[in-house]
Amino acid sequence: MNKVARIDLTKRRVRVQELNDELVLNYIGGRGWGAKILWDEVPRGVEPFSPDNKVVIATGPLTGTYFTGTGKTTLSSKSPMTGAYGDSNVGGRFGVELKQAGFDALIIEGASDRPVYVRVFDGEVSIEKADHLWGLGSIEAEEALKRELNDKSASCLTIGPAGENLVYFASITSDFGRQAGRTGIGAVLGSKRVKAIVASGSMDIPIYDVESMIEVAREAYKYCFKSEGQRAWIRQGTMQLILWSNENSALPTRNMSEAIYEKADMISGDAMELKVKIGNHGCFGCAMPCGQISKVKEGRFAGTVVEGPEYETAAMIGSNCALNSIEEVVKLNRLCDELGLDTISTGSVVAFAIECKRKGLLRGVEADFGDVDGIIRLVEDIAYRRGIGDLLAQGTKRVAEKLGGEAVKIAMQIKGLEISAYESRAAPAMALAYGTCDIGAHHNRAWAITYDIKVGRTLYTPDKAKWVVYLQHVRSLFDILTCCRLPWVELSLPLTYYERLYRAVTGIDRKLNDLLLVAERVYNLTRCIWLREYPHMDRSWDYPPPRWFEEGLPSGPFKGVKLDREGYERLLDEYYKLRGWDRNGRPTKFKLRSLGLGFVIEVLERLGVNLSES
Amino acid sequence: MRLEVLEEKCAACGVCELTCALTRFKVNNPKKSAIRAEMWVLKDDVKMRVKVCRLCEEKACVRACPSGALRFNGHYIEVNEALCKLCKSCASACSFEGIFFHKDLRGPLVCNLCNGDPQCVKMCPMGALRIVEA
Numbered sequence: 025m026n027k028v029a030r031i032d033l034t035k036r037r038v039r040v041q042e043l044n045d046e047l048v049l050n051y052i053g054g055r056g057w058g059a060k061i062l063w064d065e066v067p068r069g070v071e072p073f074s075p076d077n078k079v080v081i082a083t084g085p086l087t088g089t090y091f092t093g094t095g096k097t098t099l100s101s102k103s104p105m106t107g108a109y110g111d112s113n114v115g116g117r118f119g120v121e122l123k124q125a126g127f128d129a130l131i132i133e134g135a136s137d138r139p140v141y142v143r144v145f146d147g148e149v150s151i152e153k154a155d156h157l158w159g160l161g162s163i164e165a166e167e168a169l170k171r172e173l174n175d176k177s178a179s180c181l182t183i184g185p186a187g188e189n190l191v192y193f194a195s196i197t198s199d200f201g202r203q204a205g206r207t208g209i210g211a212v213l214g215s216k217r218v219k220a221i222v223a224s225g226s227m228d229i230p231i232y233d234v235e236s237m238i239e240v241a242r243e244a245y246k247y248c249f250k251s252e253g254q255r256a257w258i259r260q261g262t263m264q265l266i267l268w269s270n271e272n273s274a275l276p277t278r279n280m281s282e283a284i285y286e287k288a289d290m291i292s293g294d295a296m297e298l299k300v301k302i303g304n305h306g307c308f309g310c311a312m313p314c315g316q317i318s319k320v321k322e323g324r325f326a327g328t329v330v331e332g333p334e335y336e337t338a339a340m341i342g343s344n345c346a347l348n349s350i351e352e353v354v355k356l357n358r359l360c361d362e363l364g365l366d367t368i369s370t371g372s373v374v375a376f377a378i379e380c381k382r383k384g385l386l387r388g389v390e391a392d393f394g395d396v397d398g399i400i401r402l403v404e405d406i407a408y409r410r411g412i413g414d415l416l417a418q419g420t421k422r423v424a425e426k427l428g429g430e431a432v433k434i435a436m437q438i439k440g441l442e443i444s445a446y447e448s449r450a451a452p453a454m455a456l457a458y459g460t461c462d463i464g465a466h467h468n469r470a471w472a473i474t475y476d477i478k479v480g481r482t483l484y485t486p487d488k489a490k491w492v493v494y495l496q497h498v499r500s501l502f503d504i505l506t507c508c509r510l511p512w513v514e515l516s517l518p519l520t521y522y523e524r525l526y527r528a529v530t531g532i533d534r535k536l537n538d539l540l541l542v543a544e545r546v547y548n549l550t551r552c553i554w555l556r557e558y559p560h561m562d563r564s565w566d567y568p569p570p571r572w573f574e575e576g577l578p579s580g581p582f583k584g585v586k587l588d589r590e591g592y593e594r595l596l597d598e599y600y601k602l603r604g605w606d607r608n609g610r611p612t613k614f615k616l617r618s619l620g621l622g623f624v625i626e627v628l629e630r631l632g633v634n635l636s637e638s
Numbered sequence: 639m640r641l642e643v644l645e646e647k648c649a650a651c652g653v654c655e656l657t658c659a660l661t662r663f664k665v666n667n668p669k670k671s672a673i674r675a676e677m678w679v680l681k682d683d684v685k686m687r688v689k690v691c692r693l694c695e696e697k698a699c700v701r702a703c704p705s706g707a708l709r710f711n712g713h714y715i716e717v718n719e720a721l722c723k724l725c726k727s728c729a730s731a732c733s734f735e736g737i738f739f740h741k742d743l744r745g746p747l748v749c750n751l752c753n754g755d756p757q758c759v760k761m762c763p764m765g766a767l768r769i770v771e772a
Contacts, residue, residue, distance in 0.1 A: 200679045231668040306651030311763045313649035327682035
């Protein structure tokens with residue numbers, strides 16, 4: 025297949041192109057395609073909200089195939105949060121419908137002068153008017169579109185008011201409750217006046233060797249069904265982690281000033297299961313459907329339904345803003361989904377604003393920790409950019425830079441992206457994972473905290489750097505093949521299955537190490553996108569915020585523990601060495617050439633980036 | 639035997655759909671299956687809906703077919719594609735919405751219980767499908 029539809033909103037023109045062999049073989053799919061297309065087509069200095077920015081919506085070879093967790097799609101763009109490479113993936117069914125409609129990827133470019141949606145239907149792509157959808161919530165818009173098209177099996181990507189209003193951390197919703205949450209790509213779509221992308225298809229997804237695929241898949245499904253973890257994941261999904269994080273002094277609490285939440289029991293997986301859970305929703309093909317459907321049954325928020333909450337939401341908008349109950353979490357979760365806000369960044373921004381207010385650093389914030397009504401109002405003000413919400417809509421980094429001083433210390437972000445839900449003062453490997461994540465501080469590239477817990481919470485040994493590099497390749501390989509990593513992370517499904525599945529689906533015989541090399545190539549390319557954007561970028565960009573170095577944890581078994589600066593520097597040195605990067609995190613020419621990325625050298629050198637030979 | 643569906647357990651993951659299409663046609667295409675799992679989003683609720691032939695008493699599809707293309711063979715609804723005029727009367731008559739069409743296929747798709755060994759039941763991760771002896 026390997027077809028991409030290039031949708032030029034300015035010229036209102038759609039061109040269908042073949043993906044070239046280089047993309048298919050050297051970058052495979054998903055975030056691999058996103059990174060390469062953005063390197064090739066979105067030059068340095070393009071403003072994220074300008075028509076010259078692009079959004080790449082990419083499936084991968086495994087999307088929609090018979091295997092556990094193949095319902096994924098990756099979106100990539102120049103991120104308004106960071107001004108550099110950003111991506112976010114979403115589960116559900118969109119990628120499957122896109123492939124069945126005959127396309128592996130879409131490239132959205134230019135900008136429309138009025139609201140539109142993009143319709144992809146069995147080989148046809150069209151740009152349609154969406155004036156009637158503009159202003160609707162992201163779930164409302166999805167339901168309206170499906171009704172209008174009379175197509176229940178269609179799958180949508182939609183933005184909410186936050187995306188329309190260019191909130192820097194606007195998300196994209198799909199299939200009611202799935203989000204491409206991070207890096208603000210919802211706002212990039214908003215800047216292009218794209219309210220939705222809807223895909224519906226009935227074509228076969230071509231498979232090289234169907235019998236082999238069935239064999240590999242059946243084995244993997246059987247493996248998952250037999251696993252004890254499968255039942256636990258269906259029961260509570262990621263919400264199991266609330267109490268685990270709390271016990272391990274890692275649960276973000278009150279703008280990450282604390283790591284243990286005294287009311288964790290009220291927002292935990294158990295609380296969800298007991299009080300609000302009404303069912304499960306799985307992404308396409310999943311052997312362990314972990315998505316939870318929750319409904320508030322009594323009290324003032326009765327009748328509120330949401331897909332979720334997920335751990336990240338319950339932590340960042342829950343404990344981090346000191347919410348009091350699972351019902352309050354469900355309410356805020358649904359509100360953020362409908363408004364089209366990333367719950368991780370939103371929770372961080374709200375908590376940051378409240379702490380700033382408490383410290384007398386910021387005026388105009390009425391909300392307080394634990395004050396659900398105030399927080400609801402503040403979240404709405406952010407989405408509609410009213411009052412102080414207009415400033416906060418730009419994310420913690422910009423606000424902190426404006427306020428200066430103490431605010432910079434407590435802005436819990438790295439490279440412009442808010443840190444997701446693992447407080448890491450007593451988790452140096454996790455801190456390094458956040459510091460070196462290639463979209464800003466996100467956990468999905470390397471969930472290294474389990475390793476900290478296993479080997480020692482205050483150790484800064486070189487094996488930690490090695491583990492982070494390993495995870496950054498394995499985990500991003502999932503976003504390149506474009507399928508879910510959780511069967512591997514949580515049920516220890518062996519990686520050899522993916523090697524076998526890739527061969528069955530594509531007919532290309534590649535060993536796992538070769539696939540991991542692609543992940544390394546992409547990781548280096550995204551680093552180079554950062555360097556092209558910010559030629560002066562150095563190792564200080566890979567540091568966590570000052571709070572983690574300067575303030576000890578206030579309570580619990582790790583009371584007083586903070587990140588050790590020298591230890592962190594040692595970890596970073598080791599990390600760069602393992603990657604073949606210099607001491608300021610710039611890939612060496614030798615490394616770049618050995619990965620087939622020689623083409624970036626001249627571009628970076630012309631910008632004054634000093635690349636060493638080896 | 640017939641299929642019993644426990645909709646409250648369904649997670650709409652679609653494993654049943656792809657299992658069905660691969661078993662019957664060896665194609666990776668959930669739209670060529672005789673079973674569909676859908677999520678319905680309501681104002682203050684979310685429900686899963688599984689569409690598949692339940693081998694109901696009425697056999698309304700058989701009666702609705704004007705060209706005699708459908709018959710109950712004692713085990714499942716058998717389709718004679720040569721007689722089918724693609725009028726879709728059977729699908730309209732089915733109160734479980736358990737009959738499907740696809741542009742590549744000559745006739746309606748109705749569950750045939752995989753010759754007595756329904757694969758979707760085995761592969762459902764949620765235990766939402768069961769075999770009951772009718």
